[in-house]
Amino acid sequence: MKSRSHITFISMFLIVVITGSITHAAPVRRKLAVEAGRIITIAGEDIKNGVILIEDGTIKAVGKDVDVPWDAFVIEAKDQVVMPGFVMAHTSSGLDRENENMPEVPFISTFDSIDPISTFFEDSLRDGVVAMLILPGNNTLLGGTGTIVKPYGRTVEAMLIKRYTGLKISLLPSPNTSRMGHMQRFRRYMSELKDYLEDYEQRKADDEEEKKPFDEEIDVTKQSMVDLLNKKLTAFIYCNRAAYVPKALEIQKTHGLKTVLVLGPDCYKAADLIAKSKLPVVLAPQLIIWETNEQTNEEEMKVIPMIFHRAGVKFAFQTDTSQYGSRYLWYQAATAVKYGMKRAEALKSITLYPAQFIGVDNRLGSIETGKEATLLFLTGDPLDAQTWVDQVMIAGEIVYERAKDERLKKLLEPPLKIQEPKDTD
Amino acid sequence: MRIYVILLTFLLLVTVFIAPGWAEVTAVKAGRILTISGEPITDGVILIEDGKIADIGTGIEIPENATVIDAGKSVVMPGFVDASAVQPVRGDLNEQSSEITPTLRISDALDPQSKVIKRVVQTGVTTLFISPGRQNVISGLGVVVKPTGNIPQQMIIKDEAALTVVMDMDPTQGNRIPRREPAVNFYYRRPGTRMAIIWMLRKSFFDAQQQADTEPISDPNLAILSEVLKDEIPIHVNARRAIVIRAALKVADEYGLKLIFQECTEGYRVAEQLAERKIPVVLGPFYYYPGSIGQYREGRQVNWNNAGILAEVGVKVALGSGGQPDTIDILTAATFAVRHGMDRDEALKAITITPAEILGVAERVGSLEKGKDADIVVLSGDPLDVTTRVEKVILNGKTVYQ
Numbered sequence A: 001m002k003s004r005s006h007i008t009f010i011s012m013f014l015i016v017v018i019t020g021s022i023t024h025a026a027p028v029r030r031k032l033a034v035e036a037g038r039i040i041t042i043a044g045e046d047i048k049n050g051v052i053l054i055e056d057g058t059i060k061a062v063g064k065d066v067d068v069p070w071d072a073f074v075i076e077a078k079d080q081v082v083m084p085g086f087v088m089a090h091t092s093s094g095l096d097r098e099n100e101n102m103p104e105v106p107f108i109s110t111f112d113s114i115d116p117i118s119t120f121f122e123d124s125l126r127d128g129v130v131a132m133l134i135l136p137g138n139n140t141l142l143g144g145t146g147t148i149v150k151p152y153g154r155t156v157e158a159m160l161i162k163r164y165t166g167l168k169i170s171l172l173p174s175p176n177t178s179r180m181g182h183m184q185r186f187r188r189y190m191s192e193l194k195d196y197l198e199d200y201e202q203r204k205a206d207d208e209e210e211k212k213p214f215d216e217e218i219d220v221t222k223q224s225m226v227d228l229l230n231k232k233l234t235a236f237i238y239c240n241r242a243a244y245v246p247k248a249l250e251i252q253k254t255h256g257l258k259t260v261l262v263l264g265p266d267c268y269k270a271a272d273l274i275a276k277s278k279l280p281v282v283l284a285p286q287l288i289i290w291e292t293n294e295q296t297n298e299e300e301m302k303v304i305p306m307i308f309h310r311a312g313v314k315f316a317f318q319t320d321t322s323q324y325g326s327r328y329l330w331y332q333a334a335t336a337v338k339y340g341m342k343r344a345e346a347l348k349s350i351t352l353y354p355a356q357f358i359g360v361d362n363r364l365g366s367i368e369t370g371k372e373a374t375l376l377f378l379t380g381d382p383l384d385a386q387t388w389v390d391q392v393m394i395a396g397e398i399v400y401e402r403a404k405d406e407r408l409k410k411l412l413e414p415p416l417k418i419q420e421p422k423d424t425d
Numbered sequence B: 001m002r003i004y005v006i007l008l009t010f011l012l013l014v015t016v017f018i019a020p021g022w023a024e025v026t027a028v029k030a031g032r033i034l035t036i037s038g039e040p041i042t043d044g045v046i047l048i049e050d051g052k053i054a055d056i057g058t059g060i061e062i063p064e065n066a067t068v069i070d071a072g073k074s075v076v077m078p079g080f081v082d083a084s085a086v087q088p089v090r091g092d093l094n095e096q097s098s099e100i101t102p103t104l105r106i107s108d109a110l111d112p113q114s115k116v117i118k119r120v121v122q123t124g125v126t127t128l129f130i131s132p133g134r135q136n137v138i139s140g141l142g143v144v145v146k147p148t149g150n151i152p153q154q155m156i157i158k159d160e161a162a163l164t165v166v167m168d169m170d171p172t173q174g175n176r177i178p179r180r181e182p183a184v185n186f187y188y189r190r191p192g193t194r195m196a197i198i199w200m201l202r203k204s205f206f207d208a209q210q211q212a213d214t215e216p217i218s219d220p221n222l223a224i225l226s227e228v229l230k231d232e233i234p235i236h237v238n239a240r241r242a243i244v245i246r247a248a249l250k251v252a253d254e255y256g257l258k259l260i261f262q263e264c265t266e267g268y269r270v271a272e273q274l275a276e277r278k279i280p281v282v283l284g285p286f287y288y289y290p291g292s293i294g295q296y297r298e299g300r301q302v303n304w305n306n307a308g309i310l311a312e313v314g315v316k317v318a319l320g321s322g323g324q325p326d327t328i329d330i331l332t333a334a335t336f337a338v339r340h341g342m343d344r345d346e347a348l349k350a351i352t353i354t355p356a357e358i359l360g361v362a363e364r365v366g367s368l369e370k371g372k373d374a375d376i377v378v379l380s381g382d383p384l385d386v387t388t389r390v391e392k393v394i395l396n397g398k399t400v401y402q
Helices: A002-025 A119-126 A179-209 A220-229 A242-255 A265-277 A304-311 A329-338 A343-348 A352-357 A406-412 B002-022 B115-122 B194-211 B220-229 B242-255 B267-276 B306-312 B330-339 B344-349 B353-359
Strands: A031-039 A047-055 A058-063 A073-084 A086-091 A129-134 A142-149 A160-170 A235-239 A259-263 A288-292 A299-303 A375-378 A389-394 A397-401 B025-033 B041-049 B052-057 B067-070 B075-078 B080-082 B125-130 B138-145 B156-166 B235-239 B259-263 B281-283 B317-319 B376-379 B390-395 B398-401
Touching (some): A119 A397, A179 A242, A265 A304, B125 B353, B235 B242, B242 B267, B306 B317
Parallel strands (some): B259 B281
Antiparallel strands (some): A142 A160, A389 A397, B025 B041, B075 B376, B125 B138
């Protein structure tokens, strides 16, 4: 009798400990039902008063007539707009330094440089970005490989979505080089790489002939370039000016690379060429540039997304902090809509398209059955400047709440009355 | 012969009398007119004669000879007034021969063919305040212009509109203290500290005060400063940090100056003092964080709702583009001010009537009222919507952009 009570006690204690540790490790509720006023699915039509059913962080069902199971936790969002989180296909922010000071460093990775406490990530989450590909800057010819992260987590490992994705090739001449020298350097690197690979294959064949075990690995400094040639990595080719675009297309063709073009504002002049190549494009943060018409001497506004849109190029937006709105992906999309782009297409350019470009569209970019439940809860229409991101859900877990955002409060509310003489330089 | 003379005189008289009848009358029909001065008008008409608003309201009869601009469902607003605008001038904005140059007029350097003027008009701005650069302690006299005309005189609507004083650290930029070598370089002479900036300012006004009773004042610099002391010319003080704003208030108290603050990035920290003294502010370029853009290294604190907080306690707030028209247009400034907490109507006033009042040109521009200049912006929708476009800009009754 006595021993039995001991056993009961111990087992009860164990149950308490185990369940406690489980809830501690995974605060995600297993089944969730989001009842939203409007769902912008991106994949299809908008749904008014719809329900999103989530199980283990994955979307199980979306629609108007979805039965909410009895054991699901219901999230009321009747006066909110729910849409998939924004995705950024290219950025060099959030790194302690963007560029290595040597031109050919394909072996380095931004994974080692991402600074999780950078305010950039905090801002990104607040602005509704849920995934971003962080690539090295544009000052290096072969800049290194990129990392896809979510802007949430205390360490890079916790933020990680996908390591080793994308390799930066910048056609912008490195400091102290001409364009000729820059292109020559690239060609020389590729031909040396080819020679090395031929030698390597030769050695491999020789060893196999002699029935010796072949255990030589590919040089680590060349591995990422080899992966690029094998299409395991996507090349993100940066073109600062329209003149570099043909070079980028030539590189893509000769080496048969999987390519995304990262363009400067000037590249709109090559829009038709890019359209013909059917390559995906990441536009510069600056969407409007002014040019003087040589004939009339009038100042003309060039709306870059519209030029690419009319040419039939599929593109994604990126952000910077140079202007009022350019730090927001929704503002970039709204600017395109302002000058005539279709709403649905503009919204895709900040969600689904960038997700496709960086290869995470199986998880992110739209609200569809089977995708990750990474959602934004907005106070209104995403393209309205008066709309705020109320909540961000990443894989079924609410990771941001505006009501609890102390920093935002500090930035918007009047300061507490301080003692006057406290102001020191 | 005589009959010819009589005939000619008769003909002349006829043309003179008939001419007013031929005067250009334009009527703008719009679904919604935001007059700013009063309530919005639905389905109204603005009658323009000789570049002025002849009548505005609903149910106005449109004369037969009038050219009708039908804006349909669009929203019509007064042209925007930018009180810290881009400078359409030729050459450098900063005079480097001296730190105290109150007699310099930026109107002498105006360039009507400037590219920025053609750009700025497309963003809906129809009145600009242009001031000299920010590298002198007292940098000179600003001018209020309209972005139209082929010669500077056609642009100017108010010359000597304000004296620009800079109390930020800008005048010390690049300056060094001479060590061993003699002070021959220009940069060796100018102020190196905030103390020196304020000392120079104080000394200038002190000298002007000393000379105030002598008539006439021989030094032209002091003549201008004594006009400032008599409140004949307003002064615009460029001040970003709270510490600078407080220092400016102190100097203003000493000499009885009436101030207008420019930029005022940390204005929210001294909002009550500004409201108490009825000092208007023109907020300059907006920064999300200090140091995020090269220009703003001063200050460590920003509040996104600077405009809203100031307006809330009763400070007259104007929103300026901060001289960056190709990146920031003034309507976006208002849109984001509202996003960050400013009242809607207040924000629309902050880009129209308030800057007009601050610049002293409110009798001509800033709102849609009878007798004011016909500066009209036609927008495709709500002014504070990001997806709204500027469809048409009418300046002095003439369509200058569409």
